[in-house]
Amino acid sequence: METQTKTEMKETKKRQAVNMTGAEAIIRSLIAEETETIFGYPGGAMIPTYDALYNFEKEVNHILVRHEQGAIHAAQGFARVTGKTGVAMVTSGPGATNTVTGLADAMLDSTPLVVITGQVGSSLLGTDAFQETDVVGITQPITKWNFQVKKAEDIPYAIAKAFFIARSGRPGPVLIDITKDAQTAQFDYLYKKIKSIRSYIPRPTIDKSSIESAVQLINLAKKPMILAGQGIILGNAEQELITFAEKTGIPVAWTLLGLSSIPSNHPLNIGMLGMHGNYGPNIKTNEADLIIAIGMRFDDRVTGDLNSYAIKAKVIHLEIDPAEINKNVHADVPVLGDVKDSLPLLTEKVNKNNHESWLEEFKACDRIEKTRIIEKEINPPTGGIKMGEVIHKVSTAFNDDAIMVTDVGQHQMMSSRYFKFKQSRSVVTSGGLGTMGFGLPAAIGAKLGNPERPVCLFVGDGGLQMTIQEMGTILQSKIPVKIVLLNNNYLGMVRQWQELFFESRYSSTNLINPDFQTIAKGYKIESNKVTNREDLQNAVEKMITHNGPYLLEVLVEKEGNVFPMVPAGASVSDIRLE
Amino acid sequence: MAIQQEFTFTIFSENHVGLLNQITSVFTRRHLNIESLTTSESAILGIHKFTIVVFSNQEEVEKTAKQIEKKIDVIKCFYFKADEIIHQEVALYKVPTEMILNGNEIENIVRKYSARILEITSEYTVIEKTGHKSETQELFEQLDQYGVTQFTRSGRIAITKLKTELLEKYLKKLDFDDIDYEDEPTSLYN
Ligand SMILES: Cc1ncc(C[n+]2csc(CCOP(=O)(O)OP(=O)(O)O)c2C)c(N)n1
Ligand SMILES: [Mg+2]
Numbered sequence: 001m002e003t004q005t006k007t008e009m010k011e012t013k014k015r016q017a018v019n020m021t022g023a024e025a026i027i028r029s030l031i032a033e034e035t036e037t038i039f040g041y042p043g044g045a046m047i048p049t050y051d052a053l054y055n056f057e058k059e060v061n062h063i064l065v066r067h068e069q070g071a072i073h074a075a076q077g078f079a080r081v082t083g084k085t086g087v088a089m090v091t092s093g094p095g096a097t098n099t100v101t102g103l104a105d106a107m108l109d110s111t112p113l114v115v116i117t118g119q120v121g122s123s124l125l126g127t128d129a130f131q132e133t134d135v136v137g138i139t140q141p142i143t144k145w146n147f148q149v150k151k152a153e154d155i156p157y158a159i160a161k162a163f164f165i166a167r168s169g170r171p172g173p174v175l176i177d178i179t180k181d182a183q184t185a186q187f188d189y190l191y192k193k194i195k196s197i198r199s200y201i202p203r204p205t206i207d208k209s210s211i212e213s214a215v216q217l218i219n220l221a222k223k224p225m226i227l228a229g230q231g232i233i234l235g236n237a238e239q240e241l242i243t244f245a246e247k248t249g250i251p252v253a254w255t256l257l258g259l260s261s262i263p264s265n266h267p268l269n270i271g272m273l274g275m276h277g278n279y280g281p282n283i284k285t286n287e288a289d290l291i292i293a294i295g296m297r298f299d300d301r302v303t304g305d306l307n308s309y310a311i312k313a314k315v316i317h318l319e320i321d322p323a324e325i326n327k328n329v330h331a332d333v334p335v336l337g338d339v340k341d342s343l344p345l346l347t348e349k350v351n352k353n354n355h356e357s358w359l360e361e362f363k364a365c366d367r368i369e370k371t372r373i374i375e376k377e378i379n380p381p382t383g384g385i386k387m388g389e390v391i392h393k394v395s396t397a398f399n400d401d402a403i404m405v406t407d408v409g410q411h412q413m414m415s416s417r418y419f420k421f422k423q424s425r426s427v428v429t430s431g432g433l434g435t436m437g438f439g440l441p442a443a444i445g446a447k448l449g450n451p452e453r454p455v456c457l458f459v460g461d462g463g464l465q466m467t468i469q470e471m472g473t474i475l476q477s478k479i480p481v482k483i484v485l486l487n488n489n490y491l492g493m494v495r496q497w498q499e500l501f502f503e504s505r506y507s508s509t510n511l512i513n514p515d516f517q518t519i520a521k522g523y524k525i526e527s528n529k530v531t532n533r534e535d536l537q538n539a540v541e542k543m544i545t546h547n548g549p550y551l552l553e554v555l556v557e558k559e560g561n562v563f564p565m566v567p568a569g570a571s572v573s574d575i576r577l578e
Numbered sequence: 579m580a581i582q583q584e585f586t587f588t589i590f591s592e593n594h595v596g597l598l599n600q601i602t603s604v605f606t607r608r609h610l611n612i613e614s615l616t617t618s619e620s621a622i623l624g625i626h627k628f629t630i631v632v633f634s635n636q637e638e639v640e641k642t643a644k645q646i647e648k649k650i651d652v653i654k655c656f657y658f659k660a661d662e663i664i665h666q667e668v669a670l671y672k673v674p675t676e677m678i679l680n681g682n683e684i685e686n687i688v689r690k691y692s693a694r695i696l697e698i699t700s701e702y703t704v705i706e707k708t709g710h711k712s713e714t715q716e717l718f719e720q721l722d723q724y725g726v727t728q729f730t731r732s733g734r735i736a737i738t739k740l741k742t743e744l745l746e747k748y749l750k751k752l753d754f755d756d757i758d759y760e761d762e763p764t765s766l767y768n
Contacts, residue, residue, distance in 0.1 A: 136596065137596075137599070140596065140599065140600060140603065141603055141607075144650065145650040145651075165650055197650070198653065198749070199591065199592055199650060199651050199652060199653040200650050321648070322644050322647070322648070323641070323644040323645050323647075323648045325644075326637075326640070326641070327641060327644075
């Protein structure tokens with residue numbers, strides 16, 4: 001009986017299948033996974049698929065970038081603001097290798113991506129054919145999963161598996177390498193989404209006894225701290241975090257990628273952890289008696305020296321990836337599972353509480369930081385323009401509710417310190433890999449992912465020149481991103497280290513820059529340049545009200561430094577205020 | 579410094595191209611030297627088994643195992659201390675046949691070590707010994723007095739002292755009803 005239904009089902013399947021090329025199947029499979037936007041760049045091994053794409057202009061929006069690195073960073077920006085899987089499509093050989101930086105970036109920052117690379121015909125594999133590279137071999141350590149398809153009939157299954165893996169559990173990039181002959185061959189196409197794979201458990205079941213132990217520690221703690229990581233955003237658990245924090249009264253510090261997981265002005269928000277984070281959460285880490293780490297991985301930029309980190313604290317670690325538990329910091333109580341599920345279990349059982357005096361200690365730290373650093377940075381009476389004051393003005397002008405994208409360097413740390421957020425998924429920045437050149441393409445992806453919200457990029461004069469060609473994508477696809485170039489004519493972050501730790505020997509950090517406004521003009525992007533403080537406010541407003549993409553270049557103080565700072569390898573207690 | 583000792587990993591995976599590379603790269607990243615490596619089919623159809631021996635400490639081994647298991651196509655990664663498994667290696671030794679004809683010494687050694695002779699030609703004789711590495715090594719040293727011209731030792735194979743097959747228990751726990759891998763095209767991994 002049962003077998004009969006099974007055969008019947010197989011028969012119906014066969015009837016539903018439609019004959020088509022592998023190339024068309026790639027596009028149809030992407031559409032079946034709700035792909036609306038593809039970032040890509042064509043080439044020899046991908047021409048058949050681009051040809052198929054030509055018939056689907058209504059269903060999918062293909063954004064032609066100017067460099068494959070741009071495609072993958074744009075897909076990352078798209079994924080980070082939408083929570084959907086970013087899709088990029090490139091050709092074999094150099095097209096594929098140009099995505100390597102973005103894959104590594106997405107791997108470290110847990111960004112769901114599906115990247116389709118063309119490959120030479122299967123008969124040429126292993127022969128050093130024109131534009132053949134071992135893409136699967138190269139990208140194996142920097143993808144969550146990768147796979148080479150050599151037959152058209154395997155395309156739907158491989159793509160379905162790719163999407164399932166990319167977006168489930170701890171998300172990450174997946175690469176599918178498809179030979180040219182698989183793209184041109186005809187077969188009977190039928191698509192079915194994948195819901196599970198036997199060798200992969202994306203959401204570990206929560207051990208109830210770990211919840212009990214965690215609740216006990218939380219109820220006893222006098223000086224507890226929540227460390228909020230990107231896991232909260234990836235798990236859509238922002239509300240669960242807030243409910244938990246409000247019931248227990250525990251202060252919340254966020255990591256760089258945890259930014260915007262709770263509103264900036266929430267009374268329990270005590271600011272950012274890490275090397276250039278806030279004074280309070282860093283220095284108090286070694287006074288806390290309980291650390292509740294939620295969807296974060298104790299990166300060395302957060303912990304500093306591990307031997308002198310959280311010395312008085314017990315640690316509860318809520319985490320979806322088993323490999324993160326006890327990797328860097330020992331967890332007294334590991335709570336393995338999706339934080340969307342584990343947080344409410346904790347909230348339900350913990351005692352209602354408040355930690356007024358403990359919270360007051362953070363406020364005292366804030367006052368110190370405010371007078372010694374923040375005031376000087378955002379309201380400097382004289383001297384050159386500070387990055388902090390620009391970022392503060394821009395954030396305020398956007399009513400603290402824009403999507404902030406950054407590149408990497410001093411301006412990135414300044415942005416994460418001085419930009420403010422009202423809602424989640426408002427930050428796109430390269431955390432784990434720290435990829436210069438990430439910003440401009442990521443901003444393009446973010447804007448396409450969320451056209452309703454303003455997208456503001458903060459970028460340095462160094463990083464902008466790493467992917468400046470994507471201004472061409474802005475021109476062609478009319479993408480209204482706001483670009484704030486904080487120009488110090490230096491590779492500022494490296495210069496800061498040279499000043500502090502290498503006796504101001506500025507080896508190869510001084511930049512002779514082009515006229516950025518002329519470049520913007522070439523791409524038909526409106527621009528303005530500010531060199532005097534008096535002109536700043538008007539310039540910011542002009543940028544915001546301008547309808548379309550805009551470059552605002554601000555000449556900032558050449559040798560400004562980001563403080564506070566936990567020197568590399570030092571303890572969080574040794575945070576320097578100047 | 580944590581105590582360094584011998585650990586044997588038993589890793590079960592799907593039988594896909596490139597998995598060996600994925601697994602060994604986890605050891606390489608952690609600077610763990612692989613002492614021995616064997617791959618074979620497991621008792622369960624379609625599931626591949628890797629046996630890997632390293633010298634390390636409990637903490638490192640635990641982290642390594644989790645990173646291996648994180649690979650999508652790895653089903654399960656177990657690790658054992660020396661006293662938790664039964665293991666063997668096979669060694670082959672080639673000696674000139676004239677050394678055997680010249681006296682009883684080699685024959686005595688073969689008997690003493692419970693080794694056996696696999697093949698004799700007029701030029702060479704191949705001897706086989708199964709056992710722990712220390713045993714096959716000892717035999718090598720004995721035979722080498724008479725000139726071993728070729729020597730090779732296999733990687734370790736191991737079986738646990740547990741009653742049930744760990745992987746079977748694990749696979750049974752999975753709810754096969756919502757797993758649609760039977761739809762997987764058979765050509766996918768060929
Ligand atoms: C691709 C890449 N190369 C090098 C670095 C090292 N690095 C980190 S910050 C930085 C300087 C960035 O200069 P700029 O873009 O002008 O930003 P600023 O620090 O001046 O704000 C460099 C070179 C990097 N992070 N990424
Ligand atoms: Mg600069």
